[in-house]
Amino acid sequence: MALRFHNSLTRQRETFQPLVPGKVGMYTCGPTVYNYAHIGNFRTFVFEDLLRRSLRFLGYQVTQVMNFTDVDDKTIRGSQATGESLDAFTARYKQAFFEDLDTLRVERAEVYPEATTHIEEMVALIEQLRERGHTYEDNGSIYFRIASFPGYGRLANLNPDQMRTSGRVDNDEYEKEDVRDFALWKAWTPEDGPVFWETRLGKGRPGWHIECSAMSMKYLGEHFDLHTGGVDNRFPHHENEIAQSCCATGQSFVSTWLHSEFLLVEGKKMSKSLGNFYTLRDLLDKGLDPVAIRYTLLSVHYRAQLNFSFDGIEASAQAVRRLRDLYRRLEQAHLHQGPGSGGRAEVATELCRADFTAALEDDLNLAGALGRLFLWVREANSLLDEAVLSVAEAQTMELWLKEVDSVLDVLKEDCDENAEACVARLVEERVKAKAAKDFAAADRLRAEIEALGWVVKDTAAGPVFHRR
C-alpha cells in the first residue's frame, strides 16, 4: 500500500509522492496571535499533528513550518486596546499558544516564522510580482490583479465570473479595480498608529496572504509537498497564496493541499452569540481531561465535521483508559511469565500493524485504524488473562503499543512525580496489609488512595494504580 491523500486542489485521492523521496516539506497555516486559540482552531492543529506524526510513523522525514500572523487588523486593534506595543501584545499570545500545544501534546514544528520578522521577504516577493505585471497601486497600497492569473479559482472550485457580488463589497472596496483583487501591501493609515515599516514599497504593512507565500517558499522552496489548514482558509486565503506564488515564480507551488473540516459544538458552528464558544482554557476550567480532548479531536476523520460534545469527551476518556490499562498490564507481564502463546501474540500484532498502517495510509483514516487497534487490544487482554505470554512476546506487544502511541500520544499520564511516589507508598502498604489478611486496613488504604484522586486495581501480577 502507498500513502494516499485527498488533494483539495484536484478533489481526488492521489498517491503521495514527495518531491524528494523520503522527505516531506509541509506548511501549516498558524494562528493569528490576538487571543487564546479556541477548540475549533485546535481541531486543525491536532489534525496537522496527526499528519506529521503519521508521516513519521510511515518513515518520512518531516519539515513542518507553521507561521504566526502577528500583524494584521486584529492584532493592531488588540494592542491598541491594551495600550501595549504590537510585539508585547502578540508575544503573550504566542506563548499561550505554545502552552496550549503542550497541553494537547501537539508536537512542535521545525520552524515557526513570524510575519513581522519576514517583511523583507514579503517586499521582495511583491516586487517580483510587480515586475511581472501582476500588481497595481492605489494611494500607496499595492493590489494583486487576479485577472492576470488564469488559474484563479481552481483550488476553491469557484468561477470568478459567477461569484456573488454584494453591494457591501462595492462600497467598501472602491479603490480596487476589481472587488476580487486583494491587498499585497497596505499603505499606512493613522489607525495603524506606530505599526508600519518603511520599505522600498513605501510606508505601510503587508497584506495577510503574502506572508504565507513568502515564508513557505523561504523555508520549503518554491515548490513543496503539503500545505494544510482549515476549510475556511481554502478560499480566499489559499487561493490567493497560489496566485501570488505561481505568478511570482512561474512554477507550481504546492503539490497537495489538505483541509480539515469544521468543528461544531453541540451540533452548531461555534459562535460567541450561541454561547458555545470555547477556548482550550475554558474546557480545562470545566475539568475536561486534555488527553480526552486530544483523543476526541483525533478520532473523527479530518474531512468530516466533528461534533464536539461533553458526552463525547467522556467516551474518549474511557477509550484512553482502556489503552492505558493494557499498557500497564504489558509492562508488568514479566512478573508472571508464561510459556509462550504459540505464535498468537506475533500473528495478532503483525496483522494489527498491517491494518493500522494501511488505514493511516488511506488519507489518514485514524478512526478505521483505531477500530483495528481495539481488536488487537482485546486479543492482548485475552492473552494476558490466560497468562501465556512469554517475556519476549509481552515486550513485542508493548513495543507495538508504544509505536502506535507515537501517533496517538495518549498513554503517558499527566501527574506530578511527588504525588505518584506518595500513592506508590500507600499501594505498598496495602500490599502488606493484604498479605497479612488485614482487609480492614487494605480497604482503608484504598479509600485513602481514592481520596487523592487515584485508583488502585489488584491484578494477578499485583496492584496497578493510576489517576482517576
Added chain:
RNA sequence: GGCGGCGUAGCCAAGUGGUAAGGCAGAGCUCUGCAAAAGCUCCAUCACCAGUUCAAAUCUGGUCGCCGCCUCCA
C-alpha cells in the same frame, strides 16, 4: 444564483459492489476478600423512494432533512 459535503445502533464512528469494524453507554455470565479491570454473550440491514446488478450502506435518478463556501473566520 454558483460550488461542495453529509444523513450507518441510545451516543461517537469505520466501511466506494459480495452480504454491517471499533469505542462509549446498557443487559447477562465468568473471574474476584472487597473494588475494579479483563474475557465471553447479547444489542442496526445503513434517511426515504425508484432503478442498474447474480449481488448495493456502497453505483444511477429523485425526495426529505442537515451543514459549509462564494473575500473576518481553523
